[in-house]
Amino acid sequence: MQKIKFTLFNLRDLLVAFGPVTLMVVIVCGVGYWLVDPAPSRIIDMSTGQANGAYERFAKRYAQELAKNQIELRQQASLGSEENLARISDPDSDIEIGFVRSGSTDETKAQERGLISLGSLFYEPIWVFYRSPKEVTTISQFKGKTVNVGPDGTGVARLFEQILDVNGMTAEDVSIQKLADTPGTVALLDGKVDVLIFSSASDSPLVQMLLQTPGIRLFDFVQAEAYTRRFPFLSHVVLPRGIVDIGRDIPARDYHLIAPTATLVAHESLHPAMIGLLLQAARRIHSGADWFSKQGEFPSDKYTEIPVAREAEKFYKNGPPMLQRYLTFWVANFFERMWVVLVALGALFLPLSKIIPPLYVWRIRSRIYRWYGQLRLVEQSIENVDPAELQAVAARQLRHLDEIEEKVNRITIPLSYAEELYGLRSHINFVRARVEAMMKAGAVQAAT
Structure with a gap:
């Protein structure tokens, strides 16, 4: 004893x-641990888009994915790409991420505003639906027509002005309306507007409905390749014959479209660990094939004029961080920060x-x-x-x-x-x- x-x-x-x-030792390490590399927040604020739009639908899926790691995605509706860009850039705003259409800014302005890209997510074609007994083959044939381009915050009006410009026209050559997508669609069906222009992913209910509506035609950008040379942020995509309904052969032929890409944009203050987590969610949500993209084509570090974040480049090159492949996000993040x-x-x-x-x-x-x-x-x-x-x-x-x-x-x-x-x-x-x-x-x- x-x-x-x-x-x-x-x-x-x-x-x-x-x-x-x-x-x-505990005090020194604790101070260094929290000051040098603070822990990521459990809340992310995101600017989405219009009600029933693609941005809103995808934001809900991101919220579901992030919730698996006990992270809350707070969503704030917006008019679209340009408003999202303004919110992310605003130093007084809590918005950290949002969907932004390519062509909404340029590299110099993006760097000045502290913007970073996490990569492009999907093609967002410019859909031009119109009412006409005959097919329209050039944009100049819309001269004198009533054209709905959506609210200013969507960014479609800015892009349409660029399209008019290369066709030798100005906004004064048409009658511009700025209704939201759903009211604009109703106005087109009622004959109150002649042309409806909006940008959306292929799974948009409005797109699929209009493609099957008698009397409504889809504009075929037969000069799509020329548009992509004039505007590098655009891609030439093809809507395949029969993609909507093979049995009824809708559409009855291939259509050529011009398409910006939707990009996940963040402010440079976003915690680096969150970038990898968001991209893992993006890969699960956007990697499948759709009407315009092949399996695994998205997310991608291409098709974006905003500088890609360094952590995102590592993700596209090497995949998720090693520890996050085998451990939960918070456990992996803890060990990744233990180097301090x-x-x-x-x-x-x-x-x-x-x-x-x-x-x-x-x-x-x-x-x-x-x-x-x-x-x-x-x-x-x-x-x-x-x-x-x-x-x-x-x-x-x-x-x-x-x-x-x-x-x-x-x-x-x-x-x-x-x-x-x-x-x-x-x-x-x-x-x-x-x-x-x-x-x-x-x-x-x-x-x-």
Whole structure:
């Protein structure tokens, strides 16, 4: 049992010796851990799009994916691409990410506004539906028509002006309406507008409905390749014959379209760890084939004029971070950020390795060595004492030695330091013998 007690005492002394240093290490590492690389937030604010639009539908799917990692995606409806871009750029806005159509800005302005691209997600063709007994083959044939281009925040009006310009026209050559997509579709069906222009993914209910509506025609951009040369942010895509309904052969032929790409844009302040997580969600949502893209074509670091974030480039090159392939996001993120702690520990390890062992040894031996001061006081108290008082002084010191010996006998130390303990006890006996010898000598001298 005594041996066990010695062992426990050893552990306690070790903990006491390590305690202050351990506390210092924890404080230093904790400060470095949180200040150098703060933890990502569990909330992301996203600017989406119009009700029932592609942006809104995809935002809901992102919210579902992020919720799997206990992250809330707060969605804020908008008119579209341009409004999303303005919100992300606004330093007073809480919006961190949003869907932005290619061509909405340029590289220089994007850098000035602190914008980064996480990659393009899907083709977003320009759909031009019109009412006419005959097929229209050029944009110039819409001269004098009523054209709905959607609200200003969608960005379609800006793109349509560019299309008019390359066709030698201006906005004054047509009657512009700015109804939202759904009211605009109703106006087209009611004959209140002649042309409806909007940009949307292929799975838009409005697109699929209009493609099957008698009397409504889809404009065929037969010069699509020329448009893509004039506007690098556009792509030439083909709506295949029969893609809507093979049995009814809708559409009855291939249609050539021009298409910007929808891009996931963020402010540069977005936490780097969130970029990888968002791109993993994007890969699950957008990697499938659709009317215009092949399996695995999106997400992509192409088709975007906004600089691609460095973390996104790593993702496209190497895939998700190694740890996130096997661990949950928060656990993987914790270990990925542990390098801060490891650097701090590495800087402290060498000096601490030289301090702690001597500190531990000193604590054990100090329990023994402090009694040598008491022994020295006993010896000094009987030196140069008046012979008449020697007997009384020596008797008091012998009682003091008995008290010291009793306390020393209660000392428990690790067995590896037992030699020092037994040495102290022998020295107590040595001092006692000396005091007793002086008492005897004093008694003999007094008797003579």
